[in-house]
Amino acid sequence: MTEPIIAAAEAGDAGELLTLQRAAYVSEAQIYGDPLLPPLVETIAALDAEIAAGGVLKAVLGNRIVGTGRARLEGDTWHLGRIAVAPDMQGRGIGTLILTALEARAPEAAAHCALFTGFKSEANLRLYERNGYQETHRGPGRPGVELVHLAKPAA
Template sequence: MSNSTTTIALVEDDHAGELLTLRRAAFVTEAQLYDDPHIPPLTQTLAELREDLARDDVVTIGAWEGHRMIGSVRVEIEDEKATLGRLAVAPDKQARGIGTEMLFAVLPYLPEQTKEIWVFTGKDSKQNLAMYTKHGYEEQYDKAAGDLTYTYLRRVLGAAGAQPVSPEQPVSQDK
């Protein structure tokens, strides 16, 4: 984990360009792993990203160190289900617990009725799969999408709703 204070907050439209840059930088290694430079996080346009940020059923949060966005995650909400996607950490900040921070930081942004959280990642993304399973996500099924195969994982939230087990270090929450 970084020594600097990390602030978690909703990503607003005025940060769309920075978010697009972060995602592209973070997903290059995935593209290399799958030998596919056309994965969705690398092909999304700024206009498409802005449309996504404006959706009522999508919440995107970011992690900042000072004025720099170093992480983000997108959550699509449907009834009692939340689906995490595009979990991104700046390449120079990876392997420091920021991805884990994002997994826990998203929980207060979920509606009270949320009972389960789904996430998907490439079947060969061993580090991602290990992180998700370490934090209570269980593999459910694989699904092919073109040349890629995604593994879908689910975490059922406890009776207390979206209250996480404490992450390694506290995060300041700005909503």
């Protein structure tokens, strides 16, 4: 497989990114029995605003967006999230490429990178731990979902 190109999302990408995100998060919704996970109910307007702020990346293979992720700085923490890969492209290293690209965009003010996932999301936890993230704490998410928070020093 040719490696996808990682680039900043652009105005006009929101519809395709939202479709990809929803397809990728259906399996998470099934794990937790929650069809209203935030990535599944996000609006195009909300995603457009994040794209305009410059925090959204896309992975493009040929003419197709096959992955996405986003990040924002809050204090000295570079928060990564909504990392998603098209279901038919999962397991090919695209999630790692997106994660690495998001980390590389961390501003100098970022002391560490942080993210979270659900406690039953074993593939996500393996991906993050493989990339140097360590669990910092657990806390409540939506009803029935315990969130695992992970972090690592920013590069």
